[in-house]
Amino acid sequence: MLRAVFFFELRYQLTRRSTLAFAALLFGYAALMVARASGLVGAPFDLLGDGGRAALNSPAVLHLLVTLPSAFGILLVAAVAVSAACRDVRHGSCALYYTKPVSERAYLGGRLAGALIVLAVVFTMPVLGLLAVTSLPGFPPDRLQPSQLGAFLMPYVAVVWPNLLALGTLVFCVAAARRREGPAYALSLALLGAWVVARAFGSDLAKVKLAILVDPFGYLATEAVMDRLSVAARHAAPVPLAGALLRNRAIWLSLAALGLLWLLARFRFTEATPSGRRRQQLQLPPASADERTRAAGVACGGRPPEETRGRRRPAIALLACARFELVRLLSQRAIQGGLAGLLVVGAVLSRTLGVYEGTPSHPVTFLVLGDLANSLLPLALLVILFAAGELVWRERDLSLEELCDASPARTVTRASAKLLALVGLILVVLSAVAVVGVAAQLSRGHLDLQLPLYASELLGFRLPTFVLLGVLAMTAHVLVNYKPLGHVAVAACYLLLSNRKLLDSSGGLAAYASDAGYVYSDFTGYEPFGWPFLVYKLYWFAAALLLGLLGVRLWPRGRETSLRARWRFGRREHAAHTARALAGLSAIAFVCLGTFIYQSTAVRNRSAADRVRDEIEYERRYRKHADLAQPRVSAVWLRVALQPRERRADIEAEYELENAGDRPIEALHLSVPDASSLRRASCSRFGRELLADSRLGYFVFTLAPRLAPGERIRARFDLALADRGFRFPQTAPAVLSNGTFLMSDQWAPEIGYQPARELRDPLLRRQYGLLPSEPLPPPDDPRALERGVHRDADRVGFEAVVSTDAPEQTVLAPGRLQRVWSEGARRFYAYRAEQPIFNHYAIVSARYATRREDWRGIALEVRHHPRHGQNAERVLRALRQSVAWHVARLGPCSYPGLRVVEIPRHAPFRGRSYPGLIPLVETGGFLAQMDGRAGEIDVLSSLVAHEVAHQWWGHAVAGAAARGGPFVQETLAQYSRLQLVATLDGEAAAARLLEYARLEYFRGRREAGEPEPPLVAVAAQPYVYYDKGMLVMHALAHRLGRERLESALASYFAKVAARRPPYGTSLDLVSEMRRVAATDEQSALTDLLERVTTYDVRLVLASSDPHGARYRVSARVALSKKQADAAGVEVATKPSDWVEVAVLGAGGEPLCRERLFLDRSQSELVVEVDRPPQRVVVDPDGLLLDPVVDDNEAKLGGS
């Protein structure tokens, strides 16, 4: 019997239109992704972030394509499982089934099995899509590799099938047991919620393990497994079903098994429905028929109550209907469940809001709103899109459609009432989000709620988008006119709309409901994002009006179902003139606004695609000049006039240029980053203008007479930086009404061709026929010593006079402030660097509050937003300690003062270091809420420590423009940071910092597409030079001892600082370290610095016995060691390493520490301790680069 039910179910589900549509969607998604990644359609894009190196049928790509739809696919899982479980009840035919001699087990089992198999079939579509595209004739053969069966199967075995089995079964159980759709859909929403929560917890060290188990789709668990694999291993073999992934799967499958047992125990073929109240409603139709009719009357906008009869008052009818619809909506269990789910997820998340590296922020409104927008709003949107379908289908779901359709209410009234009800629901949902936010703030004792900010964010920025999407969803349901298919169509629309590529390629003009993006900052509010946002939304509201008119015209009123019949039927319904006029007006508005947006984003400003073309063109035309001898900048004088209110700056820059070569120079080549800003370039020696490419910003002037070797001239450039309307995506201009941050690399003319302006994306380079980017030279290249990252200058003299017409603002620039004065309404600041600086500077201007102190003649200063002063004292302390630390070890500070300034969060980094000037963004820790727990990292102080270190490692001494350069600059700054965190916050905080670095390093390895270089040859791999760098320096500090390590750093510093120019390579640094290391420590240096080495160290066995008055502890330790070659292939290597083993007492205090030399895979250690031992830990200081540390310790339970 089970077989019969099963096969019937299979046939039934496989021929459902929604199933087929979903299958088509999955097929299309995979086919499109692969077609685009291969460049078959449009510009190729980087699927894995590896520069397109992996074959498109490699295990990594297959894994991505197959598992990516899991979360979104829960909608299909729910649709199929719910239909299998309770469609008989919904159709009212359950009595026909329940009175047949079938056992409950066979009925449920057959239905469930059928549904699961259908789901499994549908989810094979991504693979079919991939196969279809890769077998097309024009598919590039170099993007394929020989097929592996395992690569196709494993993503299913490890991820997709368990997901379908576990989640499908759970949803089925709830639907079958409750015999209703609502709770089952609520469960699927809850599963998405669990994923959102898990993702939020995944970045918190303390909760990551729990998060991995909770994530129902296994995404986090997969990542945890992939952390252990090298790039090469990930590309060569599928993700194995092991470790965290296996545990996660086991948990969810056992949950599903429990669910099934529960269902079998309670499900009976009776008509008993769970709630008595509900049952009576169903049982007594005569009693409630009257009410139903009345309800239907109101619902369909029938005659309002007696007193208004006679006069038509459509507005009242509309509002009454809308109110009725909203109340019905809110009384639906699924919607209530969704809202409750939002509150629960919000409450759980509220503890992680604004947490960075385990340190919470003050729950300031904009941070809370930002976090909620990422986590809660997607769930909220799901509730709203679901409700849109319910609204369109409500009458038909209750079999009331004929009553309502025959009423005199106009379709436009009914449809508008439903839309209004949806807007009402959106308001309710947004209020729920606000409640979550406010509750989170209050529960953490934050009373400055900034309610207007809630209102402007939620009502001003979120509401319009939600309403637009709601209109789209309702229209889609009307057009499709089949509920499950309508939901699929809505999901498909949403997926399409959230596709970044579509958004970017059209400048937002083709992605319905999109906008140019916006960022809130406490400095500037929503400036300058509000106006473009409004224009975009108006443009889309015009489109929504058209959609809405179409929806009303095609509204399924009466029994007609085909589109054509509904179109004809609709004509008789509506006041044709009004509709036509409205449609015409909105079409005109749509076209006009669209033209305006296009003008602003693509004509007055360069669009993203234009910028790519410019980069290509720049390289094609001018690359030939790359090696031309050019003068170098030796001094810079600036006169900058800021007009913050107009978001404008006028700059006069004067360069002193010197011919540092040995041949005369005939022409000066000039690259200007923002070509349209250059007004004039002048010099007494300029002859003819040979070339003026004002689109690409490349100019050539002859020099008459030629510039002789050693000769110096001055050239002057006048620039105007103005805010030219809005862009897509909208970015903040450098000059803002408050919080100007003007970096030289955004505007300053550079001498000669600049390779830094070339197109980077390797896939695009290949597509446009450009050769691969030239790699950085190796560290042993002799030219490396002469070149820093700035091609046209080493150190320059620097003077700047900056004026502003906002006298309440303070202007800051590198160098010492010479003079401040006023002329009329303008205030002037003159800065001069007392010794040359690298040609890289910034100007900051904002209304600040200030704190200062003097440390041995160095003026320390912190300038912050007046509301962000909570941690100013800590910044000063960090400044003082960092400066003291570096002065003691490396030598005096080069600058008379060090200023930390807060800047708006629009900047693309958290902190930077200019000579004597350290800008940090407002979200970089100024708002951190420290409560003095042990192990808490003061993120702001640690950031300050890193940036202060750059005053030595970066300004006094710089990394050469060669591989390994970032090791000299960033890794050494990370070492300073680690040492200062230990000093300021204690060893426990330092240990936590290392733990985060370990997490980030292995995450970076996972996400990197290219093989990992060793530290000594690191180039653009932040996870290596920041995170691994910190771990390696920590290990070296333990191996060599801090004193020896720091003496090596000091001698390296002294050696490089004496050089002109002062560029250091990684090889010099390594040789300094080797100099201080003993013979038996040399191999550790090789492993850590020159090779890519990872370890897996485990405590296999640990036991303790009383031994007289003492305790004997024995521990067996296993160690495996892997080294990766240049292609990223990891090879097991014979270990010969020292591993530390610690025995800890009851209070966690060390009883004994032993070093164990391991030259084989396992080794045993026996020690005796005086007090009762509690735990044994291997590698307690984390000196080995081990992706998994939870197997490094064990509790001792007696013998």
Next chain:
Amino acid sequence: MGLAVASLSKTYPGGVRALEGVSLSLGPGLFGLLGPNGAGKTTLMRVVATLLEPDSGTVELDGIDALRRRTEIRRLLGYLPQEFGLDPRLRCEELLDHLAVLKGLDDRRSRRAEVGQALERTHLADARGRRLGTFSGGMKQRFGIAQALLGRPRLLVVDEPTAGLDPEERRHLLDVLAELGSDVVVILSTHIVEDVAEMCSTLAILHRGRIRLSGEPRTLMHALAGRLWEAAGEEPASLPPKATVLGRRRQAGLSRVRVLSDESPGEGFCPASPDLEDVYLAALRSSAA
């Protein structure tokens, strides 16, 4: 042999007492269950059709405990619910075939024959390929009968089958029921007296959860003989103490009032011959009193 129902009681959560100690004993043939809306008919039918658990009491078919051995009963049962829906996407024969499989008709050939026969008997043979969404109300009801006939049931429970049907469809349906073999127990619940009058050899009247009257129609009508009176016009102002007004009947626009009384209720009344509707109304009036 037959169906035996003993002391069935059922109270719904919320306090509605649907059945109170209902006992019935039926042999083969058509049995009519009469009662007004809300009398408990559907509850009784659902209990008999194994869909509802009573609070107390027993149901036995041919000695099989219908409350315990449900699967066995379901093999012998055909059930047409009062209200049911059909998945509009499915085709008539497709669903019927599936239900036949569920009924236990494993052999494909005999199942096909059985389905064909059921379609023939319910005059749906021409519509076998149509989607159920396109069926009229009468066709839907006939489909319900067709599925109930699958597997040659010993017990057929049909709940209000003629409600809302046109006279021809109603005729059709009653004919199908009448043609059933003489060894099948058929319970027909209805509030339409003519259905029972035309079809049933025995009947019971259920009101407010209790059986008020049961027996053969002829006997029951006979019991009223000589006690029924009729007069033209409105209800008389005064009646003898034991007299009950059964109601008015209209015939060709003339209103006549019928009264149950041992003696003549008064001037203008003449004796009338009782029919089943009188029996039904008399039972309701007496139980109301």
